[in-house]
Amino acid sequence: MHRMRGGAPIRVGFDELSGPAIDLTVGHGPRVVQGRKGLGIAVNGSVPGPLIRLKEGQTVRLNVTNMLDTDTSIHWHGLLLPFQMDGVPGISFPGIKPGQTFAYEFQVRQSGTYWYHSHSGLQEQQGHYGPMIIDPAGDEPHGYDRDYILLLSEFTPLDPHFIMDRLRKGEGYFNYQQTSWTDDYPLSAADRRMWAEMRMPATDIADITGSTYTYLANGRGPKEGLEYLFNPGERIRLRIINGGAQTFFNVRIPGLSMTVIAADGQNVKPVEVDEFQIGSAEIYDVIVTPREAEAYTIVAESMDRSGMALATLARRPGARAAIPPPRKPPLLTMGDMGMNHGEGAGGHSMAGMKMRDPALLPPDVEFGPGIDMVSMMPVDKMGDPGLGLRDVGHRVLNYRMLAALTPNTDTREPSRLLELHLTGNMERYMWSFDGRMYSAVSDVPIRFAWNERVRVKLVNNTMMAHPIHLHGMFFELVNGEDAAHQPRKNVVIVQPGASAQFDLTADEPGDWAFHCHLLYHMHGGMMQTVTVMGPEASG
């Protein structure tokens, strides 16, 4: 726990830093969001921390000074760099001690929109994050008139350790949208009995909700009026980063379509949508072209609809558009348990199906109390727009709509398949890969040979969506595109009860973190080290 009295009040929003040497200071202080007070951790005194703007090809030295009384770290999310500069205490380096300055130094080998955040304790929840832009060495593939960042996150006055404690102790602590005698969910009495029989809540969409979170746009609450100015007809690039510790957002701009041009910092073939779901740590760059209206509201609704972050595209300062009311909270369905119709299977019977059949798991999964469900028929849901967006009646992004803009360099057919099962126990708040929490496998990495090309299949045996993140490398989503155009990403959402696959070229030697980017799932155990051997190991 941190003692965090004192410290200057934390500012909202961010400055911009660039150049070959950048100084960052991590400190703490009081933080107020819409009148709600809490204790925050900030980089250079602001939440989000400063925008770090780099140029592809440059070398950068980032001096990070720790003014906290506990260890800290900064992880450069999505950056290709030597593993020892990746910033994960216990995997890539020892962390930064109180009072110490650590110099991260590396060459910038890519371009695009990224972000950075603490990988120590639960500091990310307290404000220790910021945006990062790397301008390409050459030209941007798309022209635009304005370039804005929209970093989504959450504020809570609660200590994140208290939140973790409450999640472990259960009782749906933060969920005030549970089924009750007086709810108006479209569930029959039989449905309700079935969910109760399974001991699974159909309303478990988000572990932490608007009951404590105020959702933030660039550090500002929905009433704090973040606005972006535009002139009609201008092309505006919005770099949308989900810096939320535990939140999936559904993002839309009523009255405007959005053209997605990059995902997780990597350019994709432009695709026009009306809404998209963005998991924790995902990044989408979109181009919008506002026209006649005075203002447009950017709505980032929490997936469980318990709150929203808001911003406005405004023709003049202070112009505002209508704010749509939150939509009804979605419910989990049997499909989210992995009960899916087989193609052309016709009728189906649930009779005799087991909620938790070990025969459906490979033998290397540890089948114990940490697994409360085994997906019955996990299918690939790359085409799933996400919980709550499956029937909204407008164009919603899904992973099948993404294609790499420039061809991938490694199009070899993968030489092997690695199957990993996402496992958990909601009641005990245990989360894991293959039934083993990080604490049980800290010395058992997932290993890859140098330059090995591997297809990784993730099977989600839980009823929650997990944004799974690999440090240090991009993988390509196996989404129906040919190998040269499978989109490069470093976070993939695996839908409840479903599977997802990516192809990986293991060409960044070292030890890397691999985890669910929901902060409290990672701390609950859904994490493992990935070890990539260097070229010398293959002789």
Add this chain to the structure above:
Amino acid sequence: MDSMQGMDHSTMGHDTGSDASSLSPGPDMETPPPPEAGSGPPRAADAFWGAKAMAASREDLRRSHGDFPVFWFQGDRFETQVRDAKDAYLWDIQGYYGGPTERLWFKSEGEGEWGLSPDDAEVQALYSKAIAPFWDVQAGVRQDIAGPDTTHVVLGIQGLAAYRFEVDAAMFLSHRGDLTARIEAELDQRITQRLILQPRIEANLSAQDIPLLGIGAGLDRIEVGARLRYEVRREFAPYIGVDQSWRIGNGADFARARGQASSGTSFVAGIRFWF
């Protein structure tokens, strides 16, 4: 499980199905990594920062991601009971310290008339281990701290049954060799997000008559109640309720012989709390 037919299937499989033929070619059977992938624990960082510098952060990462202990304390029933006879107090508390699958539990319950020491009171110390996703097996000792001095060994099971019944069932073998058992079940019924009705049932059984303790063989005592609580916070909920108990068979005879009622109705008011 015919009820599942009633689920809303319209959103399932919609634009989400798999079409393997459209995927880029690749293996579909898992195979082990090649020898070139190496073996052993991940220690790449040692070459840059030294094994000693890495050890502490590695240990910290391991201890904070997954299996770490928490302390939980719950006053499940902490109440006053209004009866025809003298009003009474009752406590029923429990808690644990430990990780998600292995915990040290303590439990205590007791009751008595206001102004007097308890008629009935016990404390338990148990080791608890998860044996299934929703179930822990518990073993330890129970000490009765009211009435004749009695020590028991305890073997029990606690968890969440189908339909979300919270169940706590235990057998007790006393130092005098008497075998008894107790089964409790509670069910939370949300009326609104904060107003919760909790029916509760408790049955006490015995393998033999225990005249010293006034316990009858077979089903000795059964208790049925309902408590309506309002969660001001999740951790703090005042409640009111009603509780009905019956002594059965020989247990009822023992009660009558001691000049006690063999059944009783109480109106209760209390707080449920945890932290």
